[in-house]
Amino acid sequence: MARITIADIARRAGVSTAAVSYALNGRPGVSDTTRELVLQIAAELGWAPSSAARSLSGAYTETVGLVLARAPETLGFESFYMQFVAGIESELAARDYGLLLQVAPDVDAELRTYRKWRAARRVDGIVMVDPRVPDPRLDLLVGEDALPAVVVGDPSLSGGLTSVYTDDAAAVRSCVAYLAELGHRAVAHVTGPAEFGHTHIRDDAFAREAAARGLTVEVRRTDYTPEAGVTATRDLLARDRGAPGGVTAVVYDSDATAFAGLGVAAELGLRVPDDVSLVAWDDSPLCRAAFPQLTALSHDVAKYGAHVARRLFERMAGEPAASYRDQTPELRIRASTAPPALAG
Amino acid sequence: MARITIADIARRAGVSTAAVSYALNGRPGVSDTTRELVLQIAAELGWAPSSAARSLSGAYTETVGLVLARAPETLGFESFYMQFVAGIESELAARDYGLLLQVAPDVDAELRTYRKWRAARRVDGIVMVDPRVPDPRLDLLVGEDALPAVVVGDPSLSGGLTSVYTDDAAAVRSCVAYLAELGHRAVAHVTGPAEFGHTHIRDDAFAREAAARGLTVEVRRTDYTPEAGVTATRDLLARDRGAPGGVTAVVYDSDATAFAGLGVAAELGLRVPDDVSLVAWDDSPLCRAAFPQLTALSHDVAKYGAHVARRLFERMAGEPAASYRDQTPELRIRASTAPPALAG
Structure with missing residues (x-):
């Protein structure tokens, strides 16, 4: 069977080849009625080649x-x-x-x-x-x-x-500054995988800002899974259970690990935020649906x-x-x- | 410039055209060394057409x-x-x-x-x-x-x-049967959008099984967002607050809405599961990281x-x-x- 071209479709539809091209490529320039007609005829004729033809002509895969x-x-x-x-x-x-x-x-x-x-x-x-x-x-x-x-x-x-x-460093600094101004002295950072560049930027900014403000920092690395968030938070909070000198605020590099942290606090009988403050990153609808609602670094x-x-x-x-x-x-x-x- | 063919690549690499084809298509049949060499030469020569050529020949877009x-x-x-x-x-x-x-x-x-x-x-x-x-x-x-x-x-x-x-109907029935056997008499179903076919199947199975077991059912529809889960749960639980005859168990059609429900229970001072039981669907690592861990319909x-x-x-x-x-x-x-x- 001979190859179906847009000229065949144009003839059958009674429109210009340009109109067929617009319609087939989903671009403006034709009415919805014409577009429907062209697509219907193209389907009936078994027209197929568009993306392939475009690629061979050196154009786009879209x-x-x-x-x-x-x-x-x-x-x-x-x-x-x-x-x-x-x-x-x-x-x-x-x-x-x-x-x-x-x-x-x-x-x-x-x-x-x-x-x-x-x-x-x-x-x-x-x-x-x-x-x-x-x-x-x-x-x-x-x-x-x-x-x-x-x-x-x-x-x-x-x-x-x-x-x-x-600017993740600026975001981290604003978060550490906020916790320091609340009076926290021992904070924890539940961070992401070491192989990601943004983890280094966040870790480094966190450590520097905490040092500049005289805070001690405990770091726990996760793969962002809720399980890893549970393990890290238990490790950080079970030992101290709100005792003097223990960690009083935890910053999480994901919403899922922060959520897990909220569960661990409840499990340990620690009140949020009375016994421990929690911060999530990124913000999400889950952070707003939690109780208490999670303070978070928010980004659209x-x-x-x-x-x-x-x-x-x-x-x-x-x-x-x-x-x-x-x-x-x-x-x-x-x-x-x-x-x-x-x-x- | 003349079109680069796999024969050009084969000649330059000193391998068969079949080997080039295997290598370019990521299929087994060539060593990693050969594959690397072929891909490198293909890139050097600016070879490009594979997906386009395949499509025009009536073969596959992969x-x-x-x-x-x-x-x-x-x-x-x-x-x-x-x-x-x-x-x-x-x-x-x-x-x-x-x-x-x-x-x-x-x-x-x-x-x-x-x-x-x-x-x-x-x-x-x-x-x-x-x-x-x-x-x-x-x-x-x-x-x-x-x-x-x-x-x-x-x-x-x-x-x-x-x-x-x-078989969502069977899954729903097992869940309602479990709650009935625990002794619940007034249950709620926080379900999904009405336009989805699976919502009808679940709603219908829930209503039938509950009726067969003499349970009363309250239904709240959501779009699966945590916000909708919060609204539905507040509406269901704030009124009764564990009073006699009120809803004592809520089944959610998503993990996010169940999570939201857990937050609302905490907000209202209701203990889970003492005052209200919650069930999530689908199960997820978030359900296991919650406190208390959420009973859930689990599916890989x-x-x-x-x-x-x-x-x-x-x-x-x-x-x-x-x-x-x-x-x-x-x-x-x-x-x-x-x-x-x-x-x-």
């Missing part, structure tokens, strides 16, 4: 790639990624782009995905999250034939690529995703690489923080 | 599509979708497929996506979730030129397409996603449509349920 290099069992407990993806999608949908999402169990699998996308031009651009130190992915995102990319992370971690980032993650997508479209359109700071997470003070019982 | 038709702001509070996607990806990765994910703010946007995918053959197959009553998407998934699809939902909702489902959601993907590959390979029952969610009894204080 697809953006995102790899989440986390063990599948550690995904789904935080609101961050779904919100972030929803934000990206809001910009992609407006341009009729799709998101090719790959959950890679480890960095090697992620690298294989990048190589394949690059070799086969499966996507027009890449959103790279969770930059590591060092990050082998960056080597695949530079050079003449590299795909346009935006790194979601600090410019110091982006290897000269376009980056969109939040969907908006962040949308911002990243816009910068990627600029990059794909040939704009030079640059760094863009997104809104700094703000401390939302709720019911889970208060002066320590033994202070003042 | 992509599966999934649309989540929920408002972005309601995503990300439940562990279900990320776990489900991770499960799908585990099977796709083994076959070198990608997942094209679209978050559509409403059904119209989802329909546009399906039409586009069908007309342009952007994906080889579709995973359709959250079947509605009636569901306009089904019309686009039947007929000769329709894309192969698997509906994640009860066969009664799948319009004759391949379906993978859980990642495994469910993997099962769905395997059935889709069978369907894409030409197997006839059929229905496949996945594991029935099992009641995991934890610390949030007990006999009602006023019973016995």
Whole structure:
């Protein structure tokens, strides 16, 4: 059978080939009625080649790639990624782009995905999250034939690529300053995996600000799972149980671990915030549904995703690489923080 | 410039074209060293066409599509979708497929996506979730030129397409029976959106089993957000506050709303499970990190996603449509349920 072209569809529909092209590509410029008619005829004729033809003509796949290099069992407990993806999608949908999402169990699998996308031009651009130190992915995102990319992370971690980032150090400082001003002297930081660059930035800012304010800090590392949050919090609070000199405030690097911490406090019979103050990051509807409501570092993650997508479209359109700071997470003070019982 | 072919790459690499094809398509059959060499040369030569060429030759896009038709702001509070996607990806990765994910703010946007995918053959197959009553998407998934699809939902909702489902009615019955046997007489069901078919199946099974056991039921509908869980639970419990004849057990259709319910109980000074029993669905690490740990209907959601993907590959390979029952969610009894204080 001869190949169906848009001219065939245009003839049958009684419209111009331009109108067919608009309709098939989901772009403005035709009425809804014409669009429906064209899509119906295209389907009837078995017209198929669009994305393939576009790719061969050196044009676009109309697809953006995102790899989440986390063990599948550690995904789904935080609101961050779904919100972030929803934000990206809001910009992609407006341009009729799709998101090719790959959950890679480890960095090697992620690298294989990048190589394949690059070799086969499966996507027009890449959103790279969770930059590591060092990050082998960056080597695949530079050079003449590299795909346009935006790194979601600090410019110091982006290897000269376009980056969109939040000032996590400033956010951490505001949080430590707040706890110090409440009168806390011994605080804990339940942080994230050591391989993520943002963990280093947060850890470092936390330690420096605490030292500058004369606070002692205990650090517990987690993989962001609720289980790890339970273990870390038990370890921090079971020993002291509110005794003098013990930890009186805990800052968590995720909402899921903070939630787990709230459960452990209840289990140990510690009152929040009377016996121990808790702070979550990121803020989420779960933080607001908790009792007491959790004080949290708040950031519009969907908006962040949308911002990243816009910068990627600029990059794909040939704009030079640059760094863009997104809104700094703000401390939302709720019911889970208060002066320590033994202070003042 | 002449088009780069796999023969050019084979010549330069000193290997067979078959080896190049294996390497570029990420399939077994070549050593890691050869694969690396081939990918490097392919990148150097600017080889690009694979997915495009495959599509034009009538072969595969090596992509599966999934649309989540929920408002972005309601995503990300439940562990279900990320776990489900991770499960799908585990099977796709083994076959070198990608997942094209679209978050559509409403059904119209989802329909546009399906039409586009069908007309342009952007994906080889579709995973359709959250079947509605009636569901306009089904019309686009039947007929000769329709894309192969698997509906994640009860066969009664799948319009004759391949379906993978859980026996939600049986799960609900086991939960109501358990509460009745504990001695509860007045229970509440905090359920999901009315437009989802599974909501009807669950609501209906809940009402029937409760009636058969002589229980009274209060129903509150939510959109699965924690906020809605808070409102529903306050409405149910604030009035009675454990008074005789009041609701003594609440069953939630999501983990996020159950979590919200736990917070409301604490806010109202009601002890869980002494004053009120709570049950969550689906089970998640958050349920196990809560205090008290939440009794929940438990289902391996990642495994469910993997099962769905395997059935889709069978369907894409030409197997006839059929229905496949996945594991029935099992009641995991934890610390949030007990006999009602006023019973016995």
